[in-house]
Amino acid sequence: MSAAGKYAVVTGGASGIGAALCRALDLAGAHVLCTDIDGAAAERTVASLSRRARAARLDVTDAAAVQQTVDDVVARAGRLDLMFNNAGIVWGGDTELLTLAQWNAIIDVNIRGVVHGVAAAYPQMLHQGHGHIVNTASMAGLTAAGQVTSYVATKHAVVGLSMALRSEAVPRGVGVLVVCPAAVETPILDKGAVGGFVGRDYFLQNQGGRPYDADRLARDTLRAIDRNAAILVKPRVAHAQWLFARAAPALMNRMAMRFVSGQRSRQAQRSAAGTADAG
Known part of the structure; x- marks a missing residue:
């Protein structure tokens, strides 16, 4: 299904992967509704796109508002061709430091x-x-590693939801794709730190310090839609890690333990260095 002439809704569209999806869809000739909880930022994203693109403020934790957004597109266009459920947040740090409010927030955004x-x-x-x-x-x-436990839990839920829904939907004419990138150059790399956690360092350790380009991922995603793929894993090193995790889950878990221990050691060193500098 080519995106040209299609009507699409993108949540979390003001920055990162969402903004890249809006740009790719607009370039492909789609009618894009860029939504975000930050309505002004969504407007800024749309300002660089064609006149087909529109922006709206949307809090994805508000079910009635999400329904109204879809209803408005259908009332305007007579259909909705593409729904990108992209909005997400992250908390990073030792699990015992997370509050119940933080758990509830990430569940509300990333799952609900x-x-x-x-x-x-x-x-x-x-x-x-x-x-x-x-x-x-x-x-x-x-895959799973500590210090992003709540994020891992919610993203596993999204994968399971997507694959289960796909088994129902595809025979009835509706495609379902779940996008599973490793670290992408987005603001999420620098957000959600709890304790001494440094997201950019954590997420880029297995990518040689180089995040995947968000616009490239958006183009990959549109191609995956065209071939009705079930899952998209990028970059190639991430795909290899996924295959390894499936083949040797116990070994992957031991590697995750070593990875998290190394991260905690680096965080402690940074904290000690900061304390010394302050002294």
């Missing part, structure tokens, strides 16, 4: 936000007989 998008878009797509749902997960939804 996707559920709300599916609940709003999927019945409409079944009714019209076509469409595609694209859920942004992460390599954290395919």
